[in-house]
Amino acid sequence: MGQMNDAIAAFDVVIESNGLTAYGLYNKALALAYVGDFEGADDIFAGGPENGLRYNRRSAIVHAQIMSQLARNADALALIESVFGPQTDPMLAGIRATLATDEMLPFTYVRAARDGLAEVYLLVAQALLRDGNDGYTLRYARAAAALSPTNTDAILLAADLLENLDQYDLATATYATVSRDDPAFQSAELGRSEALRRAGRTEAAIEALQALAKTYPDMPRVHATTGDALREAERYEDAEASYTKALALYDDADPLKWFIYYTRGITNHALDAWPEAEADFRAALALNPDQPQVLNYLGYSMVERNINMEEALQMIETAVAAEPQNGAIVDSLGWVLFQRGEYEAAVGHLENAAALSPVDPIINDHLGDAFWAVGRVIEAQFQWNRALSFDPLEADATRIRRKLEVGLDVVLSEEGAAPLEVASGDN
Numbered sequence: 028m029g030q031m032n033d034a035i036a037a038f039d040v041v042i043e044s045n046g047l048t049a050y051g052l053y054n055k056a057l058a059l060a061y062v063g064d065f066e067g068a069d070d071i072f073a074g075g076p077e078n079g080l081r082y083n084r085r086s087a088i089v090h091a092q093i094m095s096q097l098a099r100n101a102d103a104l105a106l107i108e109s110v111f112g113p114q115t116d117p118m119l120a121g122i123r124a125t126l127a128t129d130e131m132l133p134f135t136y137v138r139a140a141r142d143g144l145a146e147v148y149l150l151v152a153q154a155l156l157r158d159g160n161d162g163y164t165l166r167y168a169r170a171a172a173a174l175s176p177t178n179t180d181a182i183l184l185a186a187d188l189l190e191n192l193d194q195y196d197l198a199t200a201t202y203a204t205v206s207r208d209d210p211a212f213q214s215a216e217l218g219r220s221e222a223l224r225r226a227g228r229t230e231a232a233i234e235a236l237q238a239l240a241k242t243y244p245d246m247p248r249v250h251a252t253t254g255d256a257l258r259e260a261e262r263y264e265d266a267e268a269s270y271t272k273a274l275a276l277y278d279d280a281d282p283l284k285w286f287i288y289y290t291r292g293i294t295n296h297a298l299d300a301w302p303e304a305e306a307d308f309r310a311a312l313a314l315n316p317d318q319p320q321v322l323n324y325l326g327y328s329m330v331e332r333n334i335n336m337e338e339a340l341q342m343i344e345t346a347v348a349a350e351p352q353n354g355a356i357v358d359s360l361g362w363v364l365f366q367r368g369e370y371e372a373a374v375g376h377l378e379n380a381a382a383l384s385p386v387d388p389i390i391n392d393h394l395g396d397a398f399w400a401v402g403r404v405i406e407a408q409f410q411w412n413r414a415l416s417f418d419p420l421e422a423d424a425t426r427i428r429r430k431l432e433v434g435l436d437v438v439l440s441e442e443g444a445a446p447l448e449v450a451s452g453d454n
Contacts, residue, residue, distance in 0.1 A: 034058060049079035050150060053086060057146060060089075061137040065096045082110050085136075085180060091122060095132035100125075103132070113278045117243065118210030145175035152184055161191045176204075179211035186218055195226035213243055217252055229260050240269075247276035251287050258290065263297045270294060285314035289321050296328060304328070319346035319356060327359045330366050339363055354384025362393050368448035370400040381410075388419035392427055399435040400447050407435070 038058065041051030052071050060068040072090045074080060082090070087110040094103040104126040111119055125132055137143045152167035165188040171181035182205055189198035199222045205215035216239045223232035236253040243249050254269035270291035277284040292307030308325040312318060326342035329335045343359045350356050361376030377394040384390050395410030411427050419427065430438050439446060 031062065049081075052078055052080055053150075054143065054147065056093075057089065057137045057143055060093050060096075060134050061140075061143065065093050065134075068093050069097060082106075084110075087111070088118075088122065089136050091126070092132045092134045092136070095126060096134055098131070100127075100129065100131075113281050116210075116246070116248070117213050121210055142175045142178070145171040145178050145181065148174065149178065149181045149184070152181070161188045164188055165192070177209075179205055179209055179215070183211065183214060183218060186215075186222070190218075190222050190225060195222045198222040199226070213239065213246060213249065217249070220252065220256065224256060224259070229256065232256050233260065233262075240272075245276060247273040247281075247287075248283075250276065251283075251290070254287075254290065254294070258294050258297075261297075263294050267291060267294045267298065279314070285311040285318065285321075288314070289318075289324070292321075293324065296324075301328075301332070317345055317349065319349040319353070322346040323353075323356045323359050326363065330359070330363045333366065336363070336367060340367070352383060354380045354382075354387060354390060357383060358387075358390045358393060361397065365393070365397055365400065370397055370448075373397045374401060386417050388414045388417040388423065391417065392419070392423065395427075395430070396435055399430075404434075 035055070035058075038051055038055035041047050042055065044051070052074070056068040056071040059065075059071070069090070071078075072080065072086075072093065080086070087106060091103040091106050094100070094106065104123065107119065107122060107126065122132065137146065148167045148171035152164050152171065155164040155167065158164070165185060168181050168185040168188060171178055172185055175181065182201060186198045186201035189195075189201060199219050202215045202219035202222065205212055209215075216235060220232040220235040220239070223229075223235065233253070233256045236249065236256055240246075240249050240253055250269045250273035254266045254273065257263075257266035257269060270287055273287050274284065274291065277287060288307045288311035292304045292311065295301075295304035295307060298304075305325065305328075308321055308328075311321045312325070315321070322342040323346040326339040326346065329339040330343075340360075340363050343356070343363055346356045347353075347360050357376055358380035361373045361380055364370075364376065365373040374394075374397045377390070377397050380390045381387075381394050391410050391414035395407045395414060398404075398407035398410060408431060411431050415424060415427055426438065429441075436446060
């Protein structure tokens with residue numbers, strides 16, 4: 028309305044309010060930039076953490092646009108690099124490319140007063156995320172998107188909240204409102220594919236991801252997410268190929284690269300390509316030493332193959348120390364002790380694992396085996412029956428039923444496996 032003095036005074040009231048300083052400063056900077064006072068907006072951002080302002084994705088890009096409007100592309104590029112590091116997506120790639128030239132970044136975040144109001148609703152929604160009431164938070168995200176249909180952060184937040192509320196069709200439709208020429212289209216399509224997957228439409232999710240990979244062939248996250256969907260569909264060879272494409276694109280400094288080695292290792296393990304799987308797990312550990320999930324998976328896999336048992340035990344003990352409340356990891360420790368013939372010690376860890384993950388069929392099955400090994404036959408049968416009640420894989424269920432019929436010793440004999448070591452002094 029052109030009433031700048033009144034507007035600035037109103038922002039200053041908010042800035043002086045306890046707990047609202049950062050919000051007031053950020054919106055004041057947006058308002059100044061909206062009317063072309065980029066110097067004033069930059070001065071506010073220059074106050075930084077002393078004023079309570081800390082960069083998130085949105086505010087960092089806003090400040091980069093403001094500095095570019097002031098012909099400070101080098102400073103803007105330095106800001107983007109310091110906040111985002113090696114992280115990349117179409118929007119960041121476009122910003123970096125523009126800043127690397129003498130071209131000026133347009134100021135896009137507030138083009139009308141309603142965009143500023145949308146920014147307030149989005150800030151409220153983001154603050155409410157900590158409270159966990161997704162239905163209430165959704166109202167503010169929807170209001171922001173309604174006020175400013177180009178505010179893709181509001182659209183993506185609304186779609187994510189709808190997913191949390193199990194409203195997958197609405198989430199899919201919301202993601203689909205982001206246009207193809209929007210820099211956030213990749214993120215929207217990744218979100219849409221996840222909503223499809225969670226709705227049980229795995230093949231539709233894979234189709235969306237494969238189409239996205241053709242559009243963005245140089246984006247490692249797209250290939251990695253495609254690999255995840257293919258692995259879930261048990262299309263392991265295709266998943267391995269997608270993970271390999273992602274790894275070729277990720278920089279070694281990227282904090283996500285270890286996880287792609289880990290997931291490709293799981294895929295190779297499913298393909299029974301053990302040398303390749305082991306190499307992937309060890310590559311993941313080289314990038315992220317002592318990562319408990321990787322240590323557990325690699326250690327447990329070596330136990331399965333009865334190789335490197337001492338190293339496997341050390342890996343799993345390290346993983347348990349890092350995540351002592353993780354039932355799957357505690358189970359691994361019990362199981363490696365069982366395989367070493369240390370049955371009494373195994374029982375204690377497996378009982379703990381079953382308490383942490385009481386409905387896991389594998390853990391209950393393992394505990395049953397340990398009970399059998401120490402002569403607690405009735406308890407073993409009870410645990411095997413519990414394992415059956417938790418819907419194990421059919422092959423596992425068949426083996427458990429056979430153990431209930433004839434006992435673990437006979438099953439091992441039928442499988443050509445070595446008999447149990449002597450436990451508690453008895454054969």
